[in-house]
Amino acid sequence: MANQANVNPVPDTLLDRFRPAPRGPWADLPDAQWNDWRWHLGHSLTTVESLRQVIDVSEDEAAGAEEGRDAFKIGITPYYAALMDRKDPGCPVRLQATPRTAEMHVDRWDLADPLAEERDMPVPGVTHRYPDRVLFYVTHDCAMFCRHCTRKRKVANPGTAANAQQIQAGIEYIRRTPAIRDVIVSGGDPLTWSDDRLARLLEQLRAIPHVEIIRIGTRTPVTLPQRITPDLVAMLRQFHPLFVNTHFNHPKETTREAFEACRLMADAGIPIGNQTVLLRGVNDDAAVLMDLNRRLLMMRVKPYYLFQCDPTRGNSHLRTTVAKGMEIMDALRGWTSGMAVPYYVIDAPGGGGKVPLLPSYVVYRDDTKIVVRNYRGTEHTYWEPET
Ligand code: SF4
Incomplete structure (x- = not known):
């Protein structure tokens, strides 16, 4: 975790909503290594075999890695990998990080x-x-x-x-x-x-x-x-x-x-x-x-x-x-x-x-007025200046 010296206090009630990330298979790694960004870059997960440490690699992910080998590299920090759900290939973190066969579809x-x-x-x-x-x-x-x-x-x-x-x-x-x-x-x-x-x-x-x-x-x-x-x-x-x-x-x-x-x-x-x-x-x-x-x-x-x-x-x-x-x-x-x-x-x-891009909030408009709807759907008229 980042050094907390010289930072302003934040109420514990808010801080408590931010849980430390799990460390997965690196739970026993000394903090000095886990907190070292160069360690993470040096231990980036780049193969299906390395991914198996943190997730049950699905057939689609394994095939995606094989088929997409030359298209776009895999590279995931241990920190980010440990956020992935081991069982669920639809995990929102995993979807951003692991390859799929659909990547081959153009x-x-x-x-x-x-x-x-x-x-x-x-x-x-x-x-x-x-x-x-x-x-x-x-x-x-x-x-x-x-x-x-x-x-x-x-x-x-x-x-x-x-x-x-x-x-x-x-x-x-x-x-x-x-x-x-x-x-x-x-x-x-x-x-x-x-x-x-x-x-x-x-x-x-x-x-x-x-x-x-x-x-x-x-x-x-x-x-x-x-x-x-x-x-x-x-x-x-x-x-x-x-x-x-x-x-x-x-x-x-x-x-x-x-x-x-x-x-x-x-x-x-x-x-x-x-x-x-x-x-x-x-x-x-x-x-x-x-x-x-x-x-x-x-x-x-x-x-x-x-x-x-x-x-x-x-x-x-x-x-x-x-x-x-x-x-x-x-x-x-x-x-x-x-x-x-x-x-x-x-x-x-x-x-x-x-x-x-914005949803339209203008219901009607002419030279004298504009009728708008608010977020609850009620309509209101704003009159333009007369002079
Ligand atoms: S989207 Fe991800 S892979 Fe692309 S430049 Fe940003 S950090 Fe790198």
Whole structure:
């Protein structure tokens, strides 16, 4: 568990709702090893045989691993693996982590690069689509390889590693493009890097006068919370304004360890946002997302986006309909704090960017008035100003 020194107190009544994660077959491992993020990366589960330590591997999972051997690697930290239900292949954590034969099915609309990120790269690794911000791909590596990953075309593939030259060219592009005020450092997962290596990158970005904010995209608070150490946050806080966006998908992931990781970052003044992906069988249920988002707020993590799952090759078994997403949003808005309601967006295939989707609350509108329905379905009229 993350070091708890110098963190602000949280009432025990709230803290008690965040249970320490089970350790599964590693119950007897010394704490020093379990709390060491490098131990987890060094003991990543990458084969069916290693998975058998934690789950009764189903025929479909075994066949999925065999058939998909060359398509998308398996890689699960012991921490995340121990969250999986041994018996239930439909466990929401397991569905995100273990391969299935359905990944070999390619739907008519599936794309290798659904967001056309490669098309909008002025230099390799920098996607510059929106006027004032860029996505900076710095590594192909992740603590865990999520089965629904949008970038599975390159993530986990050493052939797409961003070498030092490419990263330097990316920094140079950002430096000579004054319109860029927001840099999203992403991958892969930048927190698979050492603190020193990440600090060198952040130093260079922070030295560019027109870069106002830096965001780090990382799933380590979910899949490897041990990575969020006091040393890491002491380093990150030197580069404010710096934000972290993470990716919790299910309440089972909100363990005490995850709580402590987020507490360390929040106490260091790092605002944390969450980007959930709507996944069939994992979280396509309003009660599950309501619970997740309320728990995230207690962790000082703002639910930011709920993404319609991208049509990445082999993802169709995890995708839900947009109608389902709208139904869920209707069941969230008004029924819980607005703070707990993320934007529901489609990242438009072909590089159209993020488009928000909302159930319609407008019943009627003309030049004089608008009639709206509220979350309970009652209608109300708002009159426009007469002058
Ligand atoms: S952590 Fe993010 S980039 Fe890495 S596999 Fe998961 S979704 Fe993809």
